[in-house]
Amino acid sequence: MNYNVDEKGYYGDFGGAYIPEMLYPNVEELRQNYLRIMQETDFQKEFQELLREYVGRPTPLYFAKRFSEKYGIKVYLKREDLCHTGAHKVNNTIGQILMAQKLGKKRIIAETGAGQHGVATATVCALMGLECIVYMGEIDIARQAPNVARMKMLGATVIPATSGSKTLKDATNEAIRDWINNPTDTHYIIGSVVGPHPYPDMVARFQSVISQEIKLQLQEKEGRDSPDYVVACVGGGSNAAGAFFHYLNDEKVGIIAVEAAGKGIDTGESAATSALGREGIIHGSKTLLMQTDDGQITEPYSISAGLDYPGVGPMHAHLFRSGRGEFISITDDDAMKAGLQLCELEGIIPAIESSHALAIFEDRKFKKDDVVVVNLSGRGDKDLNTYIKYFDLA
């Protein structure tokens, strides 16, 4: 079994490019060029230099001593929370802005739900002096004022999507419409391992710097480059894809993907795609997604905005169906508890998304001294208001 994408753009049964005819030239241009461009020495030099000098890579692989003692295992945290802008998303937007430049694009569009990907995109557009347009649902704009302000400070134009439920999927529709109307000068930066081929593979490759670094760092600390398990939360699945990437075909390494159970898998308010999803098409790829019997996409729910997505990328759908990945879902309450526990044990305030990955140790038992790497996808500053309300900290 191979867990990387195949030539046709599929991970097992999942993936592909299910797009309107009019989008075909844009996606095809990218498909024909992305691997060649990524392999050019020039591109790699610029990419690596920006990751080092601008993002602050390599991020530490931190041995969480007190956390480890509590569970009787060895837990290492991959500190993506220390990336510039506070999360892993910037690894991908740096890669894609360079890709856009190599393809001669002058204008960048993106869609955003909670605003984190919008901020990461606006950041790299400012860095490169490119025009940036971010589509965002009207309701999300009202809910995520600080991120809207950040995007504006960074020079982006935020355009409200006013159709449908006025949230992420409507913003995505607007972005696709824009791309169809501006096929030659515009690049569409997608923020996770979702969308039509080649996006899932391209984004996974940009994020794969995470597991590339883990291998080197673990070799130094443990004398072997692979852990017993690698754990990451999954919204669309980009931080997880990056953390798993160099271990996908190494079956000695257990892969654990953590989804948001929201208020509980059976409450109708969750984002636990592996448990609840069925095969369907979303954002141009065939994957698992939460839908009604007649194929309408179900509105997802999670206390963490970044996991509040009705599908998973095709790589993760394949990891789930093939059994290569173990999927665990964690409720809001358990995630919040785990987030606070990391604060108290290690002095690190995690993003609520990452707190889901930290929460598995209460129920999932490991062998004594197992080496477990948890990808700490982001820092909790953006979630302070949610923490304040939840724990009544005001």
Ligand SMILES: *Cc1c(COP(=O)(O)O)cnc(C)c1O
């Ligand atoms: C956006 C985000 C996620 C979820 O996105 P993936 O593509 O699944 O990684 C997870 N953690 C943080 C901190 C985020 O900002």
